[in-house]
Amino acid sequence: MENTHRDDCLVTIVGAGPVGLCLGLGLARQGTEVLLLEKNPDTAEHSRAPAIWPATQEILADLGVIDQFLQQAITVPRLSLQDVDKQRTLFCAPLAQLSDITSYPQLLVLPQSDTEAILRDALLQQPTARLRFNCKVESVSQQQQGVQLSYTAPEGRRRAQCRIAVGCDGGKSLVREQIGAALEGKTYQAQAALADVDIEDSAHLPFPRLTTSPALAIGIRMTDNRWRLILPFAPGDSIPLDQRIEEAVQSLFGKPYHNVWQSEFRLHQRLSTLFSQGAIVLAGDAAHLNSPVGGQGMNAGIIDASLLGPAILAALDKGTDAPLHHYAQSRRDEIQSGVNRFTDKLTRILLWRQGRMIRLVLSLANMAMAVPPVRRRILKKMAMLT
Incomplete structure (x- = not known):
C-alpha cells in the first residue's frame, strides 16, 4: 500500500x-x-x-x-430505543419521515x-x-x-x-x-467505557437496547452478532471494567459473550x-x-x-x-x-444524577415526538440536516 x-x-x-x-x-x-x-x-x-x-x-x-x-x-430507518428492564420502547425516532429532504432517511451502523x-x-x-x-x-x-x-x-x-x-x-x-x-473547552466529570462483544444468536434482537440494572448501559448492534456497549460511570468508580461489561451483557442480553475490544475514556467538549x-x-x-x-x-x-x-x-x-x-x-x-x-445537551441529560433520570427524560422526549413540528425539528437535528 x-x-x-x-x-x-x-x-x-x-x-x-x-x-x-x-x-x-x-x-x-x-x-x-x-x-x-x-x-x-x-x-x-x-x-x-x-x-x-x-x-x-x-x-x-x-x-x-x-x-x-x-x-x-445495518440500515435503521426507524430508531427505536428498547428499555429491556421494563420491556417497552422508551424513545422512537422515525428517520424515514425525512424522505422529502434527503435520499438517505436512515441511520447506517x-x-x-x-x-x-x-x-x-x-x-x-x-x-x-x-x-x-x-x-x-x-x-x-x-x-x-x-x-x-x-x-x-x-x-x-x-x-x-x-x-x-x-x-x-x-x-x-x-x-x-x-x-x-x-483545544479549549471542558472535560466532563463522568467517565465512560466502550466495549465490543460477540453474542451468539443475537441478530434478531431489536436495538438500541438500554438497561439501568445494576448501572446504565446501552447496546448497539454493529454486525450480525457483534454489539457495541456504552457504559457511563462516575469518577472514582472502583468496579473493574470486565465486571461492568459482564453485568451489562447479562442485563441487556442474558447470553454468553466474547469480549473483542474495550476502552475507557473521558468525555470532552473542546474547540480549537x-x-x-x-x-x-x-x-x-x-x-x-x-x-x-x-x-x-x-x-x-x-x-x-x-x-x-x-x-x-x-x-x-x-x-x-x-x-x-x-x-x-x-x-x-x-x-x-x-x-x-x-x-453537550445530550451528554448532560444522559449524565444527570449519574443516569438515574434517563427514563424520565427520554419518556418526555418521546411525548414531544408526538407533536409533528417538534418531531421534525428533532429528526433533522439528529440527522445533521439542519
Missing part, C-alpha cells in the same frame, strides 16, 4: 482516518494531487464510531462510495474499521492520490511558497513541500500544536482556538472534540471535509489563502453553535 513517489504535491493531509480519507478522496476525484500521511501501519482495526447519519450519507454518495456502505452497513477500509480502497483507485502509512509527521511550517512538512518514513526522514496542508490528525493533533492553537493559519488548516477531531453521546463526532468531521474540499480548490485556483480562512471562521462558528451545543 506504500508508495515511494516524490513527496511534493499540491495538498498534504496529515492523518488517514475517516476525515482525512474523505477529504483526500474528494480532492483526488477533482484531479487534485494529494498526499496522505498516516502514522499507523494501516487504517483502524476497531469499530470506534459506528453511526453514520443521513447528512454524512449524502457526502458519501457525492464521493461515489455510498453503494459499498449500503451493502455492508457500520464499524469505523469498515468505513475506513471502504474509503481507503476508493482513494487508492485515484491516480492523483498517494497514501503512505507508517509515516509520522514531526514538523509543519509555513513557507513563502507554501507549507513544508518533515516526517519519518520506513526508509528514513523525508520532507514534503505542498501548497496547502491539512491536519486531520485527531485530538492530540501535532498540526494544531504547530500553528500555536489550543484556530481552525487555520496561512495555508495550514484543521478538520475533524484536530479542530473540535465533542462528547460521543449522539454519535455525531465522526459525522461532523466528514462534514468538515465536504466543506473544506471546495475551499481548498478555490484557494488553489485563486492563489490565495482567503477561502481557507473563510472556511475556518464559518465552520468554527457552526461547530460551536451546532454539534458541540447539541451533544
Whole structure:
C-alpha cells in the first residue's frame, strides 16, 4: 500500500482516518494531487464510531462510495430505543419521515474499521492520490511558497513541500500544536467505557437496547452478532471494567459473550482556538472534540471535509489563502453553535444524577415526538440536516 513517489504535491493531509480519507478522496476525484500521511501501519482495526447519519450519507454518495456502505452497513430507518428492564420502547425516532429532504432517511451502523477500509480502497483507485502509512509527521511550517512538512518514513526522514496542508490528525493533533492553537473547552466529570462483544444468536434482537440494572448501559448492534456497549460511570468508580461489561451483557442480553475490544475514556467538549493559519488548516477531531453521546463526532468531521474540499480548490485556483480562512471562521462558528451545543445537551441529560433520570427524560422526549413540528425539528437535528 506504500508508495515511494516524490513527496511534493499540491495538498498534504496529515492523518488517514475517516476525515482525512474523505477529504483526500474528494480532492483526488477533482484531479487534485494529494498526499496522505498516516502514522499507523494501516487504517483502524476497531469499530470506534459506528453511526453514520443521513447528512454524512449524502457526502458519501457525492464521493461515489455510498453503494459499498449500503451493502455492508445495518440500515435503521426507524430508531427505536428498547428499555429491556421494563420491556417497552422508551424513545422512537422515525428517520424515514425525512424522505422529502434527503435520499438517505436512515441511520447506517457500520464499524469505523469498515468505513475506513471502504474509503481507503476508493482513494487508492485515484491516480492523483498517494497514501503512505507508517509515516509520522514531526514538523509543519509555513513557507513563502507554501507549507513544508518533515516526517519519518520506513526508509528514513523525508520532507514534503505542498501548497496547502491539512491536519486531520485527531485530538492530540501535532498540526494544531504547530500553528500555536489550543483545544479549549471542558472535560466532563463522568467517565465512560466502550466495549465490543460477540453474542451468539443475537441478530434478531431489536436495538438500541438500554438497561439501568445494576448501572446504565446501552447496546448497539454493529454486525450480525457483534454489539457495541456504552457504559457511563462516575469518577472514582472502583468496579473493574470486565465486571461492568459482564453485568451489562447479562442485563441487556442474558447470553454468553466474547469480549473483542474495550476502552475507557473521558468525555470532552473542546474547540480549537484556530481552525487555520496561512495555508495550514484543521478538520475533524484536530479542530473540535465533542462528547460521543449522539454519535455525531465522526459525522461532523466528514462534514468538515465536504466543506473544506471546495475551499481548498478555490484557494488553489485563486492563489490565495482567503477561502481557507473563510472556511475556518464559518465552520468554527457552526461547530460551536451546532454539534458541540447539541451533544453537550445530550451528554448532560444522559449524565444527570449519574443516569438515574434517563427514563424520565427520554419518556418526555418521546411525548414531544408526538407533536409533528417538534418531531421534525428533532429528526433533522439528529440527522445533521439542519
